[in-house]
Amino acid sequence: MAPHQNPKIEIRNISRTFSHTTVGSDGSREFTALEDITLTVRTGEFLAIVGPSGCGKSTLLDILAGLSPATSGEVLIDGVPVTRPTLNRGIVLQGYSLLAWRTVRKNIEFGLEVKNIPKSERRAISDRYIALVGLTGFEDHYPHELSGGMQQRVALARALAYDPEILLLDEPFAAVDALTRENLQNELLRIWNETGKTIVFVTHSIEEATYLADRVAVLTTNPGTIRQVVDVQLPRPRSEGDIRSTPEFGRIRHSLWNLLQNGGAHA
């Protein structure tokens, strides 16, 4: 899939500082989580953001989602500044965050309820996304009855169900075992291919970023800045054959690794 060239998300000079008052000291101390981030995500593109923990990846995703404001700079989506959360962005957080009291179907329909979509339509839509993530037969199960991988599929289907143009994924596969993780990665690529969403995928795994993304933005820590954006020119579909053992994959993986290593030393 060739991504369109027109920008979907424009991140312009985003900075985010947190001030926290400590007891006993006068005044507050400032901590810069993100500094001067500028990045453009193209329509239909799969962009990964990698960085060590504490580099502000999740903060950046929160700002993209409209959940927290940037201290300075702005985010434009289709040319419109982001001020608050809306349903044109779907978010999947680390640790599933499923509603334990709702069945698989009712979890997937949650965003549709927020969107006030009538019940009969909700059902048709949830049926489609249950099938898309391969959970047919588990509609009436509660989250605690599912494996970690299945719960992650529910979280993904929930974000997809209200048909956002952009998917924001915050380390979605961090909590599952290696084999399940590979399956979920392939599934995500298939869904991306079928739906044509623009995806921003935050991860701390270089390997995962290389495997999934069109481009990888490498963040350095303290303060979080973009060190480099790397093009991943690996053929698609990537699930065919063992692309992870090709020399090209290894080369990209290694260059990302180098960037992260030097990024750490620079702080």
Next chain:
Amino acid sequence: MAEPMPKQQSAISSLLLRSSGIIFFLIFWEVSSRMHWIDPYFLPRFSAVITELWNLAEDGTLYSNMIISSARAIGGLAIACVAGLPLGFAFGRWFPATSAVLDPLLRIMSQVNPFLVLLISTLILGLGETTKFAVIAWVSIWPLLFYTMTAVRTIDPLLIKTARSMGISESGLLLKILIPAALPTIFTGLRISAGITFFILVAVEMLNASSGLGWYEHNAAMNFEINGMYAGASVIVLLGFLLNRFFISLERSLFTWRAPVEFLLGGAKTATRLALWRPGRVGIAAATLAIMGLFVSGSFEIVRVNTERANSLAGIDAGKHARHLGSEVDK
């Protein structure tokens, strides 16, 4: 659930095994009284207590006092819910700073002995029903309030974040996330409140009432109606037990979506007990209606009995109830 259910037979035998202690206790009670191991004047035979219980059920005394006590308990708990639940949500979510400031005060208030409250409330509100409701509400509000605050505070922030990312309204967040997520913990608070309520209610009725199970019990004791005293005590114990079981099974059937920790702790026996009662929406509605009905009929009974007692106090029909008035007039 995927767990295989144990056979019916093993459920029955486990029930028998579990009640064997109770059966043994009752037999021992009967025998020790019959054999005069204990003076039967102090401990009448179990069978005599049952006979007395039957008499009380037949002449309506039991029914009247039971619904009166129930109405007081339900009314007091309802007041506690109406005040405690919104306060708990408000403190837990919207005014964390206020709640931090008020916390020490609330903790001290919750430790104020209900009998002190009874005295103060009698001083202000008099001897009537309002005092009883006030004391019961006072006692039962604290577990409800504290459990609700904790429940709301400990909701997984990622759930709130996910819902927020969908642009959910504050009221939508309350209805679709906060309340359902907090409900299991709130229910535990409600169960604890109900238990304490029942304890205190009986005590308050002993001190300060002319009707209800506590009053009946106290009155029987003061009149040396020992069989009646034991019969009343049995009813009080049994009701307290049933109340607790009711809340536990309600919790289990309402919150089946929770990971069943009991399976790990209690093994298969818990699995059968879990399946005993699954009321569903109709069942819940029926239970709610029944509770409301109990409250209404109990309230009417309170009014009826109080009027009757007032009339007899005024000298009308005095002879008929003279015996009951002994303890009343002393106050």
